[in-house]
Amino acid sequence: MTTAAPNGLRWAHVGLNCRDQKATEDFYSRHFGFRRARVVEADGARVVFLRNGPVYLELFATDADPLFPAAKDGPASPGTARHLAFQVDDVDAFLAAAGGELEPTLGPLAFDEFIPGWKTVWVSDPDGIVVEVSQGYTDQSTEELATYA
Structure with missing residues (x-):
């Protein structure tokens, strides 16, 4: 059961930048049970929403290089x-x-x-x-x- 805060606040999603949306979608679908919930296309860009129960991931395509290398348990850089x-x-x-x-x-x-x-x-x-x-x-x-x- 999900409990909303008194003002109606509840978790929405995490947006992820990815080089290959299909590879990223396959990874989260295969290993974590996510399924495609929506695809939005506008101005030549595609955003893919994945869902597993109340949890959503939003996949954005990018060709940018990573700002920080990932450590064993994730980057320790503030703001990430x-x-x-x-x-x-x-x-x-x-x-x-x-x-x-x-x-x-x-x-x-x-x-x-x-x-x-x-x-x-x-x-x-x-x-x-x-x-x-x-x-x-x-x-x-x-x-x-x-x-x-």
Whole structure:
């Protein structure tokens, strides 16, 4: 269930620049279950919207060079997104289902010292955008969070 803020605010989408829209669409469709939701063409440009449940990705074609090289878990440059992240039930099963098509940039790593059962791997899409895939993440309780106030 998605809960909207009192003013109706809710998540919309992430816009991604990509060199090859088809390759990027295939990557997110094949490995993350996204499907084409809409294509908009105007002034010779095409924007492809992908959807998986309430999550949308908006793909823009570009021939620009990357500003920053991606690190193992994403660029650390201010003003840039570090990575996209998705939850799965089992990181190892996710990687196995990819049949060797996803080369980890980092991990899989276990973070049991923080959250029992939390495990993460990072991969990159065709344009070098780092994608984190995790299992077992849970929020802290309200009481635990209050100690950081």
